[in-house]
Amino acid sequence: MKNLSNLVSESFMNIKNSLMRQFGEDPGKMLLHTGTLGWILSSLAQVSAVVFNDKIPKKQKSFLIPQEIADGCVNIASFYLFTNSFTKFANKMVSTGKWRTPAIDAFLKKYNLKKHIGSVDFNIKELANFDEIRPAYKAIASGNAIAASTIGSIISCNIVTPILRNKFAADRQQKAIARIEQNEKPKLCYPKGISLDTFQRYAAAHSSNGMKI
Amino acid sequence: MRISRRPISSTPLGMAVKRFSKSVNQTLLNAMPDHIFTSERAIKTFERIGKYISPAENRAILGATALGLQVGIDAMNHRVDEETRKISIARTIAKIIAGTFTGFTIRKALIKSVDAFSKLPSSLGKDGKPVQLTRLNTFFSPITKVLANSDEYQNYKNGLGNVLALIVMTFTNFAIDLPLTRFLTNEFAEIGGLNNEKS
Numbered sequence: 001m002k003n004l005s006n007l008v009s010e011s012f013m014n015i016k017n018s019l020m021r022q023f024g025e026d027p028g029k030m031l032l033h034t035g036t037l038g039w040i041l042s043s044l045a046q047v048s049a050v051v052f053n054d055k056i057p058k059k060q061k062s063f064l065i066p067q068e069i070a071d072g073c074v075n076i077a078s079f080y081l082f083t084n085s086f087t088k089f090a091n092k093m094v095s096t097g098k099w100r101t102p103a104i105d106a107f108l109k110k111y112n113l114k115k116h117i118g119s120v121d122f123n124i125k126e127l128a129n130f131d132e133i134r135p136a137y138k139a140i141a142s143g144n145a146i147a148a149s150t151i152g153s154i155i156s157c158n159i160v161t162p163i164l165r166n167k168f169a170a171d172r173q174q175k176a177i178a179r180i181e182q183n184e185k186p187k188l189c190y191p192k193g194i195s196l197d198t199f200q201r202y203a204a205a206h207s208s209n210g211m212k213i
Numbered sequence: 214m215r216i217s218r219r220p221i222s223s224t225p226l227g228m229a230v231k232r233f234s235k236s237v238n239q240t241l242l243n244a245m246p247d248h249i250f251t252s253e254r255a256i257k258t259f260e261r262i263g264k265y266i267s268p269a270e271n272r273a274i275l276g277a278t279a280l281g282l283q284v285g286i287d288a289m290n291h292r293v294d295e296e297t298r299k300i301s302i303a304r305t306i307a308k309i310i311a312g313t314f315t316g317f318t319i320r321k322a323l324i325k326s327v328d329a330f331s332k333l334p335s336s337l338g339k340d341g342k343p344v345q346l347t348r349l350n351t352f353f354s355p356i357t358k359v360l361a362n363s364d365e366y367q368n369y370k371n372g373l374g375n376v377l378a379l380i381v382m383t384f385t386n387f388a389i390d391l392p393l394t395r396f397l398t399n400e401f402a403e404i405g406g407l408n409n410e411k412s
């Protein structure tokens with residue numbers, strides 16, 4: 001029992017330490033990962049909201065349910081892909097020195113590193129004497145990561161997703177309406193189809209000289 | 214059949230993707246202007262964003278912008294008939310309000326709670342004196358060398374608060390968001406001229 005308690009307490013501490021490592025340095029990454037998880041949960045709830053709403057007629061549901069599913073899938077994928085790329089690129093702008101403060105500029109000048117500014121392989125954080133400008137760098141990097149992650153989410157969730165999901169859902173609605181209308185048409189019950197064999201036997205038994213078209 | 218243990222990034226395809234991504238990044242970086250933020254105000258703004266925009270504020274910003282952008286996009290969706298468009302707008306507004314309300318409130322509450330239960334030896338009380346550490350007020354404290362008032366520690370508390378909020382929201386999504394969205398959709402549909410039976 002004591003072992004189990006120790007195990008739980010150790011695992012909990014490991015989770016906390018891992019979160020400290022993951023999120024402490026990079027708040028943009030934290031917003032991205034937790035945001036993606038959040039969209040997954042919220043999409044599940046939103047689909048259920050339409051499915052269980054009796055006041056929405058079948059015709060509208062045929063649009064709204066695929067709209068919600070599409071919304072969820074596109075939201076999650078576009079949120080992750082778009083926000084991730086946007087945040088990573090904004091981080092690159094700071095880590096390669098493209099966007100910098102006078103303190104960082106002076107630091108790069110001091111160590112004759114200005115020629116590397118804007119090179120994709122250059123990373124200020126990986127420099128041996130980074131500690132000299134750590135506070136100045138962090139002041140701009142944290143805010144930049146959060147701003148980029150927020151702007152990326154706004155573009156992906158509030159512009160890209162609604163446009164894509166509306167297109168996807170409208171196509172689905174057209175198909176669903178066509179299917180419903182097809183089902184509502186009276187079915188031809190008689191005469192039933194006959195096989196070629198039956199037809200040939202019938203034709204032979206009731207042969208006629210003329211052919212009616 | 215033998216399964217290769219080589220990481221995907223070291224396969225020919227992985228390396229080609231890496232090279233392509235690198236060249237796209239470099240092209241984009243070259244296209245961006247070089248900028249030194251000389252204004253004190255701009256630097257302070259970056260600092261403030263880093264310090265004060267927690268996941269709760271981030272969710273509120275997303276919700277506020279969604280009201281303007283998503284509703285406009287739904288209103289301009291002429292691929293569907295007018296009735297469907299109206300109910301789609303009603304539902305979008307309802308979803309945004311319900312989602313933002315619960316998302317912001319729960320995140321804010323959980324981040325505050327994590328803050329109260331993750332004290333470090335360097336944590337100061339309201340009176341400016343070091344806080345006496347107990348089992349309870351260090352419940353969420355990790356083993357760390359960072360200071361209690363550092364940005365890293367604030368990021369950790371925001372992150373943990375957000376993760377806990379997501380767990381809570383697994384239940385509140387069904388208990389609060391769902392009925393609230395349904396109620397608001399019907400209300401907005403009625404305002405939009407769709408009667409209850411239709412909507």
